[in-house]
Structure formats: structure tokens, C-alpha cells
Amino acid sequence: MxxxxxxxxxSAWIALLTLTFLEIVLGVDNIVFLSIMSSKLPLEQQPRARTIGLSCAMLFRILxxxxxxxLMKLTQPIITIDTSWFDGSISxxxxxxxxxxxxxxxxxxxxIHHKLEGMEDHGREAKKTSFIxxxxQIIALDIVFSFDSVLTAVGLVSFNEFGYVGAMSIxxxxxxxSVVIMLLFSGPVSRFVNTHPTIQILGLSFLILIGVMLLxxxxxxxxxxxxxxxxxxxxKGYIYFAIAFSLLVEFFNMKLRKGSKPVQLKDSELVDNKNQENNK
Known part of the structure; x- marks a missing residue:
């Protein structure tokens, strides 16, 4: 009741729509990483990897x-450093x-190294890119992004206004x-990313940018x-602007060079060979 x-x-519907939008925005970088990682698997295993990855992300966030x-106790300092030139409270x-x-x-x-330089030992690469x-790796990143997502949700939805049960339900x-929407679009996004090498490298560059932001x-x-x-x-607005502007420039480049054959990345060649062997 x-x-x-x-x-x-x-106000509950406004909070729900706003939070859903923010959850999708925060999940974009997760989808990019998920798409790039799943591209290392054979085609028939990629949808399953994406579904498991996003399902785990949803479970981690709800948990x-x-x-x-x-979670709030994690914000309490566990180590305090106070020196003449460096101080802080690490939580x-x-x-x-x-x-x-x-x-x-x-x-x-x-x-980026694997995609551009490749691996000398294909057996070692195949072992590293097993489904498990x-x-x-996807789950490990889901845990990190889940904390950011949950802290955003807790900061946006007021427990005083909606009560504990109401706020939690929102x-x-x-x-x-948000996860259902990302599941619906993860397939098309993955196919687009994996068929355009420049988008893959841009996506990995964005993840480097996000990694620096996290540090x-x-x-x-x-x-x-x-x-x-x-x-x-x-x-975060600066990061998202840089990502949006870079993608806009790349879309213009793709439009101008429409019809040209893109280069093959090293691990893409390896996966294509695996798929051809499986189809024989």
C-alpha cells in the first residue's frame, strides 16, 4: 500500500524519470566496456556474456x-594521514x-595494445579470452560502477520525503x-562498436579518461x-562533453568516408578465424 x-x-514520478535517465547515462561506459570485452568471444557467446554482465550489474545495484x-559506513575514514606536505582521510x-x-x-x-599490436602466442590469447x-572482468567492473550508481540514487531520492519503503521502491x-533498456540496446551498440575499429579505440580511450576521473x-x-x-x-559534465564531441567528430568522418573498408584489429582477426573454424 x-x-x-x-x-x-x-514528485515520485519526476524522481523516477530523472534517476532512470541518470542510471542510463552512468551505464553507457559500462556498455562500451562490455561490448569491447564480449567482442573477444565467438559470436554465439557474445549475447550471453552481455546479458550476464548487465544482469549482474542490476543485481549488484539492488543488493x-x-x-x-x-554503504554509508564506507564513507567513514579508516586511515588518516597528516604530514607537513600530505594529508587526507582514506575511506x-x-x-x-x-x-x-x-x-x-x-x-x-x-x-588497446592487444587490438593494435596483437599477441604472439594465439594459444595464450585464446586462454585469456575464455568465456569465464x-x-x-565484466562483473569486476560492474561492482565499481554499481557504487557510483547507488550513491547517485541515494543522493537524489529523499528518504524524508518518500519514506524508506517509498524511496527504495523508486x-x-x-x-x-535502466538495465532493461540497456539490455535492449546492448546488442545494436555492441555490433556498431565491433564493426567500427575507430569506435573501439575511442571507447577504450574514453575508459582511460573515466579511469583517470575515478582516481x-x-x-x-x-x-x-x-x-x-x-x-x-x-x-562529470566535462567528461561527457568530451565523449559526445569526439563521437560527433567520428560520425562525421564515417559519413565522409562511407563505403571505405575499415582496418581489421588484431583480436578481431583472431575471433573471425575462430568463428570460421566453428562454422566448418
Whole structure:
């Protein structure tokens, strides 16, 4: 009954639509990474990897929403550093964001290397790109992005206005709707990304950008000060503008060079060979 009363409020629908939109925006970088990672698998396994990845993202976000009290404790300092030139209060949340940024940087640079330089040992590459390893990497990134998503949801929906049950129903509904929308569009997005090598490299470059942003955000959450200068937060709007502008330029380039054959990336050649062998 309390849930029904909540959704009879116009403010609840405004909060739901706003949060759903933000969840989709925050999930775009997740879809890009998921598309690039799943492209290393045979074609018949790619939809399954995307579905498992996004389903895990939804489960992690809902689980974290019900662990809000524990999540809020992560913002409490666990290590305090106070020296003449460096000071800060490191929390569990900042550590998760920091290691998530490092993981994103490592994977992005590694993927760019594999796509451009390739691997000398194809057997070793095949082992690294097994279905389980790809899903595990996707899940690891889902955990990092889930924290950002949940903290955004908690900050947007007021418990005082809607009550605990009402606020939770709004946040869970927004998460489910956003993931369902991402599932519907993950296939077309993945096909578009995987058939255009420049989009793949741009996507990996965006992930490097997001990784750097996460490192700076971790320092900001820890209130780190170096020689008296406090590390500030990078506004996400700057990141999204850079991504949107880069994609716009690339779309114009694709339009002007329509009909030209794109280059084949190293791991794309390997996957194509695997698919041809499987079809024989």
C-alpha cells in the first residue's frame, strides 16, 4: 500500500524519470566496456556474456541499495594521514573507487595494445579470452560502477520525503528499468562498436579518461591535500562533453568516408578465424 501511495505522487514520478535517465547515462561506459570485452568471444557467446554482465550489474545495484547502512559506513575514514606536505582521510569508498580506476586504466591500455599490436602466442590469447574470464572482468567492473550508481540514487531520492519503503521502491524500479533498456540496446551498440575499429579505440580511450576521473574522485573523497592544495573533483559534465564531441567528430568522418573498408584489429582477426573454424 505504501508503494502504491508513493507512485501516486507526481514528485515520485519526476524522481523516477530523472534517476532512470541518470542510471542510463552512468551505464553507457559500462556498455562500451562490455561490448569491447564480449567482442573477444565467438559470436554465439557474445549475447550471453552481455546479458550476464548487465544482469549482474542490476543485481549488484539492488543488493547495494538494500545495504545502504553498510554503504554509508564506507564513507567513514579508516586511515588518516597528516604530514607537513600530505594529508587526507582514506575511506572504504575511496579505496574501491581508486582500485576501480586503476583496474579500468590497466584493462583499457592492455586492450588497446592487444587490438593494435596483437599477441604472439594465439594459444595464450585464446586462454585469456575464455568465456569465464570475460564474464569475471565484466562483473569486476560492474561492482565499481554499481557504487557510483547507488550513491547517485541515494543522493537524489529523499528518504524524508518518500519514506524508506517509498524511496527504495523508486530506486529499485529505476535500476530495473535502466538495465532493461540497456539490455535492449546492448546488442545494436555492441555490433556498431565491433564493426567500427575507430569506435573501439575511442571507447577504450574514453575508459582511460573515466579511469583517470575515478582516481581523482578517490583523492577528492579522501579529502587529500598536497602542499596545502586540496584535490578537487572533475565535473562529470566535462567528461561527457568530451565523449559526445569526439563521437560527433567520428560520425562525421564515417559519413565522409562511407563505403571505405575499415582496418581489421588484431583480436578481431583472431575471433573471425575462430568463428570460421566453428562454422566448418
Amino acid at each position: 505504501e508503494i502504491l501511495e508513493t507512485f501516486l505522487l507526481p 547495494l541499495l538494500f545495504c545502504i547502512s553498510w 572504504g569508498q575511496s579505496l574501491i573507487v581508486f582500485f576501480g580506476g586503476l583496474f579500468l586504466l590497466y584493462k583499457s591500455v592492455t586492450e 574470464s570475460v564474464v569475471v 530506486m529499485v524500479t529505476a535500476v530495473v528499468i 581523482v574522485e578517490a583523492a577528492h573523497l579522501s579529502q587529500i591535500s598536497i602542499f596545502g592544495s586540496v584535490v578537487g573533483e572533475i565535473p
